[in-house]
Amino acid sequence: MTKLPDAEKLCAQLVTELKPHIGQKTAMVGLYTGGVWLAERLHKELALKTPLGLMDIAFYRDDYSARGLKHDPKRTKIPFDVNGAELLLVDDVLNSGRTVRAAMNELFDYGRPASISLVVLADRGGRQLPIAAQYCGAKVDVPGDMRLRLNREVNGKLALALEKQNAA
Amino acid sequence: MQRNPQLNDAGELQHLLSIEGLPREILTQILDTAESFAGVTEREVKKVPLLRGKSVFNLFFEPSTRTRTTFEIAAKRLSADVINLNIAVSSQTKGESLLDTVANLSAMQADIFVVRHSSSGAPFLIARHVKSHEHVINAGDGRHSHPTQGLLDLFTIRHYKKDFSGLTVAIVGDVLHSRVARSLIHGLTTLGASEVRVIGPQTLLPTGVEALGVKVFRDMREGLRDCDVVVMLRLQNERMNGALLPSAQEFNKHYGLTAEKLALARKDAIVMHPGPMNRGVEIDSSVADGPHSVILPQVTFGIAVRMAVMSIVAGN
Numbered sequence: 001m002t003k004l005p006d007a008e009k010l011c012a013q014l015v016t017e018l019k020p021h022i023g024q025k026t027a028m029v030g031l032y033t034g035g036v037w038l039a040e041r042l043h044k045e046l047a048l049k050t051p052l053g054l055m056d057i058a059f060y061r062d063d064y065s066a067r068g069l070k071h072d073p074k075r076t077k078i079p080f081d082v083n084g085a086e087l088l089l090v091d092d093v094l095n096s097g098r099t100v101r102a103a104m105n106e107l108f109d110y111g112r113p114a115s116i117s118l119v120v121l122a123d124r125g126g127r128q129l130p131i132a133a134q135y136c137g138a139k140v141d142v143p144g145d146m147r148l149r150l151n152r153e154v155n156g157k158l159a160l161a162l163e164k165q166n167a168a
Numbered sequence: 169m170q171r172n173p174q175l176n177d178a179g180e181l182q183h184l185l186s187i188e189g190l191p192r193e194i195l196t197q198i199l200d201t202a203e204s205f206a207g208v209t210e211r212e213v214k215k216v217p218l219l220r221g222k223s224v225f226n227l228f229f230e231p232s233t234r235t236r237t238t239f240e241i242a243a244k245r246l247s248a249d250v251i252n253l254n255i256a257v258s259s260q261t262k263g264e265s266l267l268d269t270v271a272n273l274s275a276m277q278a279d280i281f282v283v284r285h286s287s288s289g290a291p292f293l294i295a296r297h298v299k300s301h302e303h304v305i306n307a308g309d310g311r312h313s314h315p316t317q318g319l320l321d322l323f324t325i326r327h328y329k330k331d332f333s334g335l336t337v338a339i340v341g342d343v344l345h346s347r348v349a350r351s352l353i354h355g356l357t358t359l360g361a362s363e364v365r366v367i368g369p370q371t372l373l374p375t376g377v378e379a380l381g382v383k384v385f386r387d388m389r390e391g392l393r394d395c396d397v398v399v400m401l402r403l404q405n406e407r408m409n410g411a412l413l414p415s416a417q418e419f420n421k422h423y424g425l426t427a428e429k430l431a432l433a434r435k436d437a438i439v440m441h442p443g444p445m446n447r448g449v450e451i452d453s454s455v456a457d458g459p460h461s462v463i464l465p466q467v468t469f470g471i472a473v474r475m476a477v478m479s480i481v482a483g484n
Contacts, residue, residue, distance in 0.1 A: 056204065058204070059204070059205075059208065059216035059217075059218050059479075060216065060217060060218075064218055064483055065483075067483070068180070068480070068482075068483025068484050069201060069479055069480050069483045070483075072196075072197055072200035072201055072204075073200075073201060073204040074204060075203055075204045075206070075207040076204070076207055076208075077207065105217070106216075109211060109212075109213040109215070109216075110211060110212070110213070111212075
């Protein structure tokens with residue numbers, strides 16, 4: 001059984017890593033669902049001035065023709081001007097890179113950011129696109145048939161968990 | 169049990185033909201998805217790539233401006249290609265049958281047919297004959313159904329009132345000729361509105377309308393009392409065969425919505441109308457343009473709702 005790192009520790013580590021890079025133009029966007037939980041935490045701890053952006057990439061997925069719109073998508077909310085912003089794009093787990101590709105496409109429909117950096121809690125490898133995280137909590141080896149996901153407990157604590165990959 | 173012609177084997181929405189018979193989960197899925205699309209329509213780039221490469225054929229066998237336009241805008245915002253066919257002046261006048269028309273368009277590689285027809289059931293007939301990757305959306309058939317209008321009405325109500333439980337909704341006027349009323353009544357009862365009322369003269373209420381789970385009022389003042397939502401229907405002059413009404417003036421006196429009658433509803437009541445309005449007949453200008461009116465937001469929400477319906481069916 002794979003030993004999973006402590007998500008809370010990784011969070012603290014990301015805060016320390018990010019702190020020196022926060023500037024006037026820094027803004028943060030979290031990807032539903034796990035990425036939003038992580039972003040809410042980081043946004044608070046880093047005391048960012050621009051309000052947090054929330055993004056659901058359902059309308060930009062590359063597997064729509066195969067899967068359709070299966071889940072009720074959340075409403076993307078970007079409450080700041082993307083033009084010229086130094087964006088921190090936050091997700092819980094980095095795998096194929098396809099979610100990040102979709103998120104970047106969606107972001108550019110809001111404007112032209114000065115830069116985008118990717119922040120993830122865990123990188124499980126398996127990239128299918130030329131995408132890398134600039135800030136990464138930990139690299140985690142996960143068996144191919146398992147899904148690595150972030151959970152948020154009732155007390156707000158974050159924890160990584162493994163579950164059987166859905167057949168769908 | 170007979171299979172619902174709108175759903176595929178997995179119980180997902182394949183065609184949108186009528187609100188009647190759709191489970192609560194699917195109605196909620198459409199409204200939630202529309203909520204996300206409403207966010208897209210507020211951006212500077214009001215377009216998402218979801219239906220890129222798909223072709224949407226607007227088949228309007230009956231004239232319509234608003235519905236056809238909002239379907240066209242919705243399809244374009246999903247990046248689909250839209251082809252508008254005004255069939256009343258083309259093939260049909262040359263004698264081509266409905267199914268032949270559709271078969272020809274199918275050969276042009278259609279993905280979605282948006283159908284408006286004066287005969288009730290026409291979209292159902294088309295849905296039975298299209299290929300499995302093709303989808304049919306009913307944009308109004310005869311007196312039967314107008315599901316996207318019903319859905320946008322539901323979306324508007326949920327937007328302003330947050331929840332259906334505890335709501336009293338009055339639908340006023342020409343219910344007999346209104347496909348909008350029928351769709352909305354089914355949606356409201358499925359989503360759990362507390363009370364749905366229909367208000368109108370006996371000649372403009374379908375017989376047995378009580379069986380749909382509504383309360384019937386002939387007296388508008390009595391029916392409007394304590395309503396949260398007032399839906400005015402258009403007096404459909406062009407559908408009126410024979411003397412169902414003495415005159416439009418007479419109708420206005422008894423069933424026209426005036427500020428004075430609206431005061432009987434709740435203070436925060438909203439007023440809706442599917443358009444086009446007959447000002448001074450079913451609704452006074454002071455109400456149509458007044459603070460309770462959400463008639464223009466309905467049109468805007470209609471785009472997001474149609475985006476939701478197209479993207480859900482095309483993905484199933």
